Amino acid sequence: MNSYQVGVAAExxxxxxxxxxxxxxxxxxxxxxxxxxxxxxxxxxxxxVSIKGSQDGGWGLTQSYLKDAK
Structure with a gap:
């Protein structure tokens, strides 16, 4: 999926x-x-509510808690 599709899916x-x-x-x-x-x-x-989505589960505030997040 491209970034637009990820954003639409997250919303x-x-x-x-x-x-x-x-x-x-x-x-x-x-x-x-x-x-x-x-x-x-x-x-x-x-x-x-502002929505941010990612394909790998990474997000600035949670990346340090996830394995293999980029």
Missing amino acids: AFAAAQFARIGFDVSIQYGANQPEYDLLVTKSDRFLK
Whole structure:
């Protein structure tokens, strides 16, 4: 997969997980996504969520805890 496909898959997975546990999820599409990728709401509370995906499971804050992460 290329980086665009990884990003789309990561957003879809995160949105599905939030929806599965009862949140309402709004997804921003397009090139101009300010601040966040998802808006997650429940009752009168909301959370702006930025999604980062990778094919190898690596992420700046977790790489030191994973084997073979790049």
